[in-house]
Amino acid sequence: MGASVFYFVATLSVIFSLLVIFSKNPVHSVLYLIVTFFTFTVHYVLLNAQFLAVVNFIVYMGAIMVLFLFVLMLLNLNKDNEPLKSNLVKVVGLIAGCCLVVTLVGSLKATAVSDPVLLKNPDLGLLKNLGRELFGPFMLPFELSSILLLSAMVGAVLLTKKEKV
Numbered sequence: 149m150g151a152s153v154f155y156f157v158a159t160l161s162v163i164f165s166l167l168v169i170f171s172k173n174p175v176h177s178v179l180y181l182i183v184t185f186f187t188f189t190v191h192y193v194l195l196n197a198q199f200l201a202v203v204n205f206i207v208y209m210g211a212i213m214v215l216f217l218f219v220l221m222l223l224n225l226n227k228d229n230e231p232l233k234s235n236l237v238k239v240v241g242l243i244a245g246c247c248l249v250v251t252l253v254g255s256l257k258a259t260a261v262s263d264p265v266l267l268k269n270p271d272l273g274l275l276k277n278l279g280r281e282l283f284g285p286f287m288l289p290f291e292l293s294s295i296l297l298l299s300a301m302v303g304a305v306l307l308t309k310k311e312k313v
Contacts, residue, residue, distance in 0.1 A: 150194065153194065157187050157190045157191060157194070158187075160183075161184060161188065167180040178213060178216045178217050182209055185205075186209060188204055189204045189205045192204060200278070215304075219307075219308070222307075223307060
């Protein structure tokens with residue numbers, strides 16, 4: 149039962165993440181991203197990481213996605229404001245797409261060989277163990293991610309600021 153739920157939710161994750169990429173409307177992309185984050189929350193519950201599931205649900209689906217929608221509405225993106233893409237950007241996009249296809253093919257080949265993962269420690273996703281790891285060896289990346297989020301908010305404010313003429 150658990151494996152079939154995992155494969156169903158994993159399929160939904162891939163489908164909605166592709167819809168995020170290929171959607172023409174930026175607001176629809178953010179909404180698809182919210183659904184993708186919800187599928188990640190289900191994956192966390194399946195992995196017995198309840199704290200990460202709740203944090204993902206509250207922080208990412210709640211706060212950050214609302215921030216993305218707010219920034220998109222402030223930017224007022226439409227086709228008139230979007231500059232024409234150069235050929236270099238198209239070539240880089242094609243190379244990145246080919247790298248994605250190679251990665252997907254490699255991961256599909258690896259799934260046929262690998263065995264299912266069994267948790268040896270059932271207390272793996274508990275808050276006490278997570279706090280020990282997060283504020284121990286991963287303290288620097290944790291703090292750097294907060295600086296990254298702060299710089300993203302400052303950048304969003306600077307993008308929406310009207311210039312004085």
